[in-house]
Amino acid sequence: MPAAKFPATPKSTSRHAVSDKETDPLRAGIQSVEVGFELLNALSQAPGALMLRDLAAAAGMSAAKAHRYLVSFQRMGLVMQDPLSTRYDLGPAALRIGLASLSRLDAVKLARERVDGLLAETGHTVAIAVWGNQGPTMVHWAEAPQTVPVTLRLGDVMPLLTSATGRCFAAFMGSEGRDAQRIAPMIREELARLKKMPHNGPTLQDVPQTLREVQTVLDETRRRGLGRVVHSLLPGVAGFCAPVFDAQGRLALGLVVLGSVATLDTDWSGAPAQGLLRCAQRLSADLGHAVTALP
Structure with a gap:
């Protein structure tokens, strides 16, 4: 008996058929x-x-x-x-919609989603820091292919005066209110430790020695919109830290770019600093902060 032949199934002409255009979220x-x-x-x-x-x-x-x-x-x-x-x-x-959106935002999660792009743009190690019980604390770290010779670990607390991260937090958290009252004694304690450093130790640069010099450093950090150190944390190492603000204008976290002075452009207007600043401003806007002009 010859095999039964079935008619070819026609293409659906049902009103439920969906075109490519209708399923394309970018066009529909x-x-x-x-x-x-x-x-x-x-x-x-x-x-x-x-x-x-x-x-x-x-x-x-x-x-x-x-x-x-x-x-x-x-x-x-x-x-x-x-x-x-x-x-x-x-x-x-x-x-109601705005408050619901804000309650579901996770600043660190949003920042981590941008780390790979920032690392690719700058070509240098990128980190995220938040304020912990003892000060600005590293909570995420992504190393560049050419790792900078810095022995930092997750959970490390950064100094306020000799790290870009610390300067960023001291400048943008410690200008007024309760945060200023908390940060001021920490700065004084750190100044006292710096004065006791042995003279035969590593030669560091751009390290403030007085409260007036500290104020000058923090004023420049606010004026530039990010913190910077060159040979201040460790000889041969430079870094930038840009502040990320939430919808209430509070400092949510700091974005850090770190590298060797031999390869990292340390100019305020250089590509690493400006790329970091743009990324931080966009993240602040995503968190609901009123950024006057996005680059």
């Missing part, structure tokens, strides 16, 4: 949602509530078009309008 989307988001984005960047004409202009659309979106956003609680001034501002639903 709803344009009106993206357009409406520009209004919410404009409100989030404004210093306060906005008049309709100003909000529309900031979002790049006509006032009539913006008003239609705002009516829907008001119904959803994303936007509210002051009945007296008629100005628009973010509503309670936007606040």
Whole structure:
């Protein structure tokens, strides 16, 4: 008996069939949602509530078009309008979404996701430091192919005055409030230890010896936006540390680039320093910090 022949299965013409375009997350989307988001984005960047004409202009659309979106956003609680001034501002639903997002952020996790890219960009060892019980503490470490001769380990606490990490934390944590009261005695203790260092020990450079010199170093760190040491931690070693801030403007962690002075460009405007600074600013923005201008 000849084998039974079955008709070829036709290609599906069902309304449930999904095209490549519909499954491509980069191409599929709803344009009106993206357009409406520009209004919410404009409100989030404004210093306060906005008049309709100003909000529309900031979002790049006509006032009539913006008003239609705002009516829907008001119904959803994303936007509210002051009945007296008629100005628009973010509503309670936007606040709930923002707070939920912030509560789920893990600064160190987000920073670790950027370490490989920063290592590839700078070509030097990259580390992450957070404030621990004893001071700025290394919690993640990624070595460059040409390892810098530094015997640092995870959990090491960095000095405040002779490491880029310490200078970064001292500058951006210790300017005011409770943190300043905690850091000030630590700086005095470290100064006392530096004065007792044996003269026949390793020759270190750019090491402050007085409180006035400390203030000069920390002022420059704030002005430059990151800490730097050259021959200060160890002879022949240089490093930068950039601060990463959270949504409340608190120092969340420090991003570190470390290398030999023979290969690491130690100029403030050099590629390693500027690449590190850009990465830290973008991470701060992802954590909800208001960064004035992203590079």
